[in-house]
Amino acid sequence: MPRVLIILGSKSDLPVAEKATKILKSFDIEYDVAVASAHRTPERVADLAKNSGAEVFIAVAGLSAALPGVVAAATLKPVIGVPVSGKLNLDSILSIVQMPGGIPVACVGLDRGDNAALLAAEILAVKDDEIQAKLAEHRSKMAEDVAKDSEEVSRNVQC
Template identity: 60%
Template sequence: MGSESDLKIAEKGISILKDMGVEFEVRVASAHRTPDLVEEIVKNSKAKVFIAIAGLAAHLPGVVASLTTKPVIAVPVESKLDGMDALLSCVQMPPGIPTATVGIDRGDNAVLLALEILALSDEELSKKLEEYRKKLREKVINSDKRVGELYKH
């Protein structure tokens, strides 16, 4: 995360990681104020996928991507301009330094995308993700039944 204020976005995904039993690490480092710390974290990390949460100028995902060939998932944060400034900063990467970008404030989707990447080589994790999707489906079906009964004529 670029700052501790981004923790509320990270927490959306942390609970999913815990439920899935996946090891993770959460760090705070600014692309502009502590670029040396960002480099140290990325270079010394054993992570297979990075999630970079950033608002305002939102350069953290791009800086992380410039330091590794591992996948980087960007989470733009709503701060100014309804988060569109951060979204565009995350999406508009130069050739050769890609990042995947999820929706504004969607730390949960970033984690799910990272888990899908990891599940490519982890059958147990793949099954957990299938079960997660099944629960999402059941939730919608149950909502449909409830709403259908409320407004039945």
């Protein structure tokens, strides 16, 4: 059974979701991906939120980005919204950030499926030492990469 369910508002959101699946795979976290529209298939969204068995939801949506809120309204489990950029970038991010009181949705930056997956991993790591260790290793690797970049810049940039 998947621990994370990624719900896309439409198939066109798949490139953003693939950023999340790449991270989840690297942490050996089982996931599933589904397409369900908050406006065109609200019953399907509610059914997925209520019956999937997932521990964390990632909802990827652009435009009005109602999907994360609809998922959150149908479950008591954590929901992470990923706003998708488009012609009007602010509408999707503001829609997710400005949830009414009582139905919270976490929100990551535009198109940041990767950060949504990392946040899902952090949520799961609260009760999973193996994921917690992988997160620590991931952060250590990022720090090493920054140190290498700094050394390279120092060598190649003349002041």
